[in-house]
Amino acid sequence: MKNIFTLFITFTLVVSLVSFVHAKRGSDGQLNLLYWQAPSTMNPNLSGGTKELEASSVVIEPLARYDEKGNMLPWLAEEIPTVENGGVSKDLTSITWKIKKGIKWSDGTKFTADDVVFTYEYCTHPDTGCSHTNYYTGISSVKALDPHTVKIEFNVAKPFPYSAFVGYNTPIIQKAQFDGCQGAKAQECTKQNFYPIGTGPFKVVDFKPNDVIVFEANPNYRDPNKPAFSKMVFKGGGDATSAARAVLETGEMDYAWNLQVEPEILTKMEQAGKGTVVSAFGTAVERLMVNFSNPDSALGENRSEYMGGNNTRNAHPFLSDYNVRRALSLAIERQILVDAGYGQAGKISCNVLPAPAIYASTANDECKTQNVAEANRLLDAAGWKKGSDGIRQKNGVRISILYQTSTNSVRQATQAFIKEMWKQIGVETELRNISASVFFGSDPGSPDTYQKFYSDIEMYTNTFSGTDPEAYMAGWTCSEMPQKSNKWAGNNMPRWCNPAYDALSVKMSKTAALKDRIKLAKSMNDMLMQDYAMIPLIHRGDVSAHSNTISGVRMNSWDSELWNIADWTRK
Amino acid sequence: MTDIAKFEELSQEAVSKHRSLWGDVWIQFRKHKGALTGVFVFSFITLAVFIGPYIHDIDPSAINFKKRNLGPTLSHPLGTDNIGHDTLAQMLAGGQVSLAVGFLAMMIALILGTMIGILAGFIKSLDGPLMRLTDLFLALPILPLLLVIILLFRDTLRTLYGPEAGIFMLIVFVIGITSWMHTARIVRSDVLGIKEREFVTAAYSIGTRKSRIIFRHILPNILSPIMVSATLGIANAIITESALSFLGLGFPPDFPTWGRLLYDGANFIQITPSRVIWPGLFIALTVLSVNYIGDGLRDALDPRLRGR
Amino acid sequence: MRRLLLAIPTLLVISFIIFAILDLAPNDPTGNLPMTVPPEVREKIRVSLGLDQPMHVRFGMWLIQFFVNEPLNILHEAFGISIGDATERTRILSWATRSPVIDLIIQRTPQTLWVVGLSYLFGILIAIPIGIVSAYKQYSWFDQVGTFISMVGFSVPTFFTGMVAIIIFSVQLKWFPMIYDTTLSVDSWQNFVTQVKQMIMPVSVLALYNASQLSRFMRASILDNLNLDYVRTARAKGRSERVVLLIHVLRNSLIPVVTLIALGIPTIFSGAIITEQIFRVNGLGQLLIIAIEGADIPLVQTLTFLFAILIVLFNLIADVVYGILDPRIRYD
């Protein structure tokens, strides 16, 4: 684990450098941010949407953050607790955070361990409706040992104990302000939800839900010279393209977030010379899920149901053949997909776990280059022969794929390209798109959810928050298979079941050493990839743009993009 | 009758000798240059859209990654889009859908509106309830409900009839069901007027059945406002469909309509302007020509301008 | 009176229809949460929003909140008159923002009124003279051009004109900002100029659209009157053409037009959803569309119902206006 944290020095260096250049708080005037999806509240606990998390991150802060490389940095804490420095107990059942001295809330009162405890109580109160309770799972208690020490105890050993109060999902709110807003009352504390008092570089002056937020520099911010801007306007509304235009072409805005725009448009806009497109890669991978169960509608209730053992009773007619799965992957030219739909915001990926870099495997790079000949050879060898219509078949089974995804123009383009590519190896594809709210809606009554998986192939992006892949990788264990009995809750969409993989997962949950965890995660990834349980396509990044007059932007995919806004300056 | 009215009538007589009434309307209609141009443009667009694909036979859904964002070339007269669709082929395919949406939605609105208008105007006891219903529909905020209805039924219909037919039916239905009210009102007031005309009393006096009175005497005489409503209905439906596409609630992205193409192309206005110009131009031209046709029809059917 | 009383059941039916449709819709307030939020958490959020109650209970609650609690609150806040305990009253809360829906609406109203209202006003101011002149000079070049422009005005979707306007005036010419600043308060000349500048594009795009419809109607209305007998009487009295047109004809022609204008006023409040979206004038229209996208049912419900009230109300007002303008009609 040491390895991650060796970069602390770099961080401090950067911070001091920046503060050297600009010596005065508020000397750079106004900063204009454009989030085309406007925040609806400033209390991330009650929303959980990325836009709200981003907006609130400039006001309320966690104990530790991730930097743009995925390294953990102590933020309100003195240091990152580890087993080595005694912050984490040997049995991995507790963690003790030391809070920096002298941190003040923007109202001038002192930030104490009680606030941290309160934050925990607030979010875990069953009636609050907090969106981030999952970051507190496994915690049995949070205690303030003294005003600057917080101890978190877990029910079971937690090899990776850094989920609560780390990253922008679980920032700390002021007890004095939110007292009385726990539980059912949380809904009605509009003033608190819109104007939270924080420790961050800015404080909220005016909040108009779904429209605009006006911030001012926090007078009690711990670094007297920061932030460089006295005022910040956080504007919402519109669409991504025009947001990009406002930064890159007209220069009206300094920063625009989440520019899911066709790459050539961004390139063209960037030529105007007013701004720069920046991107950062987290763990998001656009991938094809392969259905190992038979989705034939004739099966009625048993459609896409895993039926025990090797699933031979309900195996997919052709996707259960390894050669077919591999051929499908080989036939895809991923670079085209990147160029057409993602540009800067995409990279070819052959792994479901491409990041943080330390976890990225290189064992599956076969997929980086398209190899139609090899794919055809594989299929021929496996006995899938082209019929008169050019579609391969064996024993009366045609390779005809129903390929579903959510409705989204880039996804539909990707679908179209892949359909063309598969045509070259004699595979017929029917495309289907389902509106995102239904597809991802998890409604057990709907046949179109991604969990029901009533198709042969489905495509979406999955990701995990933070930097630790343990829970993410555990999603493909046998018990995670969505099926009738668990009302289709579960992450193992392919219905891929491998006891060896399950064993690795259990092992990882008991391993604390980073080196070993990396090894385990990589081999789990390779296991999935080499059996083609899913076919990774693109490692997706976040794209934003900032004005060329702004410096200090360090695009971050592991935490808020505005994580270091205190360091932003105008040239 | 004043003298002048008499002259106007006389002047009409010469025109209309030995011609049927619609022939007469046509004569009048021909005078309206805008309307005539409208008919020409509209027929041209309709023909182009339905015959065009046989001449320009590129599959609109075919993609060619190597030929993306092209300007006009010989094989792609309107260029290609960012994933290599042929813009002309998409325009033609999209036009078929847009026109079909416009036409069918108009038909629904028209049939509904005419039916309700006739019933309300003709049967006194139904007048109150039906007009309240019309008021109610007028008072319902249409766009929000439209959005909600689409969200609501999109997936049911999609599973029943497939993604394209399902959403097509839904959009046609939704536009139709939310735009019949004006037709109903106009038809009702016309029916109320016609009902008092002596030829209807005459029909009663010879013992004509009510259903025949409606179909033989009333319906043919309210055709003119219905025709005008029809043209406006087509225009309205095409615009509404494009607005729905703009709000992301129209057809799925891989299903071209002019509205959808315009919406998708909008972002590319500076790279491939043809993706914006053509759909925009064709929506505008269609709506414009249809509106002009409506205008011409209104003039041609205006009882003040021609003898009845 | 009769119509006023009839409006009440109409509104109740409308409110129920709106409620029922929204309830049937597969709206999930947690649908927009990131996929990392697990289902149990989603369920908890739903419960905390009261979604576990049966529909009729929620409808009843909403009715009480809308018709009793909110008006009392407004009374309390605006005039300091309190009836009952203001803190005990439950208010209609938006799911996405957890703030009272009415507050959101009040907050959004000014910019909508300014932009959409002004465009409506300008639309009227442009349309009436154009309508008059093109009717008076029917089939003249002015009429032909006017007809063509107004046809183009409502044949071209506003999202298209809006976008083209941005490309030309913001990106190329850099005359006007493409982002509407709702926080700008007009307290100095300079701010006033800024305000005017940022309003020009949305207002003119909408005004063009409004004007084109209205001018067609105005023209038709003038034409309806132009050849009537009383106009000939006025001419026979020796009145000048200007007087004939502006006093005799216009007075009569304006009756249906003013009624139409009154009927159109609710559309000011419902905002121009598309135009607001394009220019980021985050008004009521944008509020509605965001609420729909975010499945913020209470907000959608309240907004649509408010629009319905306005529509019904202005229908009544239009009747009254008609009665005032036209001496032939008197209501008891």
Place this chain on the structure above:
Amino acid sequence: MKKVTNKSLLKVDRLVKHFPITKGIFRKKVGSVKAVDGISFEIKERETLGLVGESGCGKSTTGRLILQLLPATAGKVFFKDHELNSIGSADLRKQRLQMQMIFQDPQDSLNPRMTVGSIISEPMIEHQRLDRLQRHERVEQLLNSVGLDPKVTNRYPHEFSGGQRQRIGIARALALSPDFIVCDEPIAALDVSIQAQVINLLEDLQEEFGLTYLFISHDLSMIRHIASRVAVMYLGRIVELASSQELYSRPVHPYTKALLSAVPLHDPVLEKKRKRIILIGDVPSPANPPSGCHFSTRCPVAENNCFKTAPEWREISSGHNVACHLV
């Protein structure tokens, strides 16, 4: 000469038609327009009864009430031996075969969207089972008898002049060979030079087919010419009824007198000599008719009693009935 028999064809008994005026939230009835206020008369076979009166006096309503085109508020209409108010709609349809109507406005009474042929054959389609050819023959025959070229069947009404259109209307009324025709101001909309043509046609047809007419008109001179008996209406009531000759030479009711004196004569010599009775004021609204005698407010000779009680309907000499206190 007309062969008027003494057999009664149609009898109207205290016929009343009130159109309700409603007001308020629940459409409460607050009053009524008393269009026809209790009139009785009979029409004999093959005669022409003239019904005269000024606009709004209820004469057209009377015509429509007789043909059951409007439901009567009270009173009865007997046609031959049938009481028309109470028979079912199927029977009524049968009776319609024998009762027809000619309308005032030759332009308005013909459906502009139908050809002359289909207009005239419509009653046949409704009531008779004739095939196309038979119908066509009958249409041509009818056109012939009203003096139109039988070849015009495919033309539309607007291609004809007013007089010709009225002939088409007459042909339609004749299509089912009725016994009784209500002529509702059939010449009011026609040019002077055409009026005589139509009147002559109507007289010829009466002769030829043995028709009975109720001739409604405000044209006193034309009524004098065509009617054998004349009823004068004022504000929903018949004030005087007598044979044409009697009425025009010896009018009794003050209103009849005033009405007759108001008609300008097309002879300047007579016109210059003659003294007119000029009535004062307008006809009162039928929604609010004066109490007592309806004519009392304008009557130059009204007495106290006239304002209080409605005069009785009396026969002052054989076939001459009048409703006036002062006779």
Place this chain on the structure above:
Amino acid sequence: MLSQTSILKVENIVTRFRTQEGQVHAVNGISFDLKKGELLGVVGESGSGKSVTMMSLLKLLPMPPAEIVSGEANFDGHDLLKMDLEELRKIRGGKIGFIFQDPMTSLNPVLTIEYQLIEPMREHLGMNRSDARRRAIELLEMVGIPEAKNRINDFPHHFSGGMRQRVMIAIALACNPQILIADEPTTALDVTIQAQILEIIKRLRKELGMAIIWITHDLGVVAGMADRVAVMYGGNIVEEAPVFELYSNPKHPYTQGLLKTLPNMKGKRAERLESINGQPPSLHQKPVSCSFAPRCSKTMERCRQENPALLSRENNHKVACWWNPN
């Protein structure tokens, strides 16, 4: 009583309506003169061109489609037809008053009676509002509207048809015009009301002494009113004579036929009405022949080839007919 100086002399007015398919020859060269204080009756059926002629004088026709092709109209030493609109406005309502046929539509429904009545006075006499109002009340009393003071603020719809026509007369007479043109002013009214209006006009004529052109289709109406009568047919004056002469000795076959078709109010009932056969003329052909020829019982070859001019015969009797029994 009648002076012999003419106040209006009209020469050869030709008015056409330009329609899509050719022209309608509405008025084909009409000439007449009007003496001071005289009442000229103009009789004709609809489409005979009587209204169009009078409206052509003051250009009150919708132009287009109407078009005054030629003609002269001398009034007060000026040619009305050569005046521009500004000059003409001073005549309209000031020196020449107009009454129209339909009192229900001829008044502006949304303006008060007062406003509509004082308009011409303010326009032509430059009166202030209160003077004009006073005069307006006088005028209303003059035309026999009871309680004029109260009713002046009413709107037209408060008035019955007869009352509205009285208002129209008051408007036309507001500026003491030299000529009053009454275009079928009693056609839309009931006979008893018509009788009232006729009495008023007779009285006012005596009091005010203006010349009147009375357009009507009713031969009866002018018989008792007019000094001279002109009969129009197909856009021409076919006969013109002093009233007694015309009725007792009609010379044109049309006038003769017309008088015969009318049923009598007095005397014996005619067994059968005489009628003029045929239909009214179509006005689409150029008036190169006599337009009555197709219906005329006296038609000669010449009638179909030449349109006869209006020529004087004995007793101030003018006739446009080739047939001359003398």
